[in-house]
Amino acid sequence: MEMIYDDVNSANNKSSRCMGNQVTSSKRTKVLLIVLGVSLVLALGGLCVLGFMYISVSVKLSAQQTNGTTMARELEELTANYTNYREKFDALHNQHEETLRKLNRLNRMSSDLSLVQTSTGCALCAVNWIYSGGKCYYFSTVKMNWTQSRDHCVSRGGHLVIINSQAEQDFLSSKVKVTHWIGLNDLDTEGHWVWVNNQPLNDSAEFWMKREDGVSEPDNWTEGHPAGEDCASLGHPGGDTEIWMDAFCFQEKRFVCEAAAAV
Structure with missing residues (x-):
C-alpha cells in the first residue's frame, strides 16, 4: 500500500508538473500573442503615420506644383504687363521729347523776335x-x-x-x-x-x-x-x-x- 501510495503521489506530481508546464506555455503564448498584437498595432499605427505623411507630402508636392504653375502664370502676366507698360512709357517718353522739341522751337521763335x-x-x-x-x-x-x-x-x-x-x-x-x-x-x-x-x-x-x-x-x-x-x-x-x-x-x-x- 505504501508503494502504491508513492506511485500515486509520483503520478500526481508528474501530472502537476505537466499542468504547470501547460499553464506556463499558455501564458507565454498569450504574452507572445499580446506582444504580436501590440506590434501589429504599432506597425499599423506606423503604417498609418507613414500613410498620412505620404499623403501630406503628396499634397505639399501637388500644392508646390500648383503654386509653381500659378507663379509661372503670374510671372508671364507680370512680364506681359511690364512689356505693355514699357511700350506705353516709351510712347509717352517719345511724346514728351517731341513736345519738348516743339516747346524749344517755340521758345527759340519767341527769343528770335x-x-x-x-x-x-x-x-x-x-x-x-x-x-x-x-x-x-x-x-x-x-x-x-x-x-x-x-x-x-x-x-x-x-x-x-x-x-x-x-x-x-x-x-x-x-x-x-x-x-x-x-x-x-x-x-x-x-x-x-x-x-x-x-x-x-x-x-x-x-x-x-x-x-x-x-x-x-x-x-x-x-x-x-x-x-x-x-x-x-x-x-x-x-x-x-x-x-x-x-x-x-x-x-x-x-x-x-x-x-x-x-x-
Whole structure:
C-alpha cells in the first residue's frame, strides 16, 4: 500500500508538473500573442503615420506644383504687363521729347523776335534782322547764286531786297562792305529789269554804275558766258558799295533779304 501510495503521489506530481508546464506555455503564448498584437498595432499605427505623411507630402508636392504653375502664370502676366507698360512709357517718353522739341522751337521763335523802337512805335523784327524805314533787312554771311539767294529769302519769310528810294539805297550801302545780290533781274526779257515782285524798275530810283566812257551798267557783258549778265548786285567786286552792277546769275555772292516789319 505504501508503494502504491508513492506511485500515486509520483503520478500526481508528474501530472502537476505537466499542468504547470501547460499553464506556463499558455501564458507565454498569450504574452507572445499580446506582444504580436501590440506590434501589429504599432506597425499599423506606423503604417498609418507613414500613410498620412505620404499623403501630406503628396499634397505639399501637388500644392508646390500648383503654386509653381500659378507663379509661372503670374510671372508671364507680370512680364506681359511690364512689356505693355514699357511700350506705353516709351510712347509717352517719345511724346514728351517731341513736345519738348516743339516747346524749344517755340521758345527759340519767341527769343528770335526783338522789339526795335521807332519814332512811330514798336516794330517787330526777327533776330539778326535790322530794322529801317518800316522794313526788316537780313544781310547774309554765306554766299549763294542769285536763284538760291532768292529762294533762301523766301524760306526766311521775306524776299530779295527791293530798293525804292535813295534813303534805302544809302542805308543798304552803309551796311555792306562787299557786293550783295538784290532782287532785280532781266532773266525773262533782256534789258527789261524787274524786281522779284514782278514790278518794273523805276527809273527815278535806279543806281547803276556810271562810267566816264559812257559804257554804264547794266552792260550785259558776255565774255566768259554767252548768256550774259541778267542779275543785279549791290556794290562793285572791287569794293564800291554805293552802286549797282549786273552780273552772271550763277556767281555766288552774299545777299540782302527784306521783309515787312510787324507793328
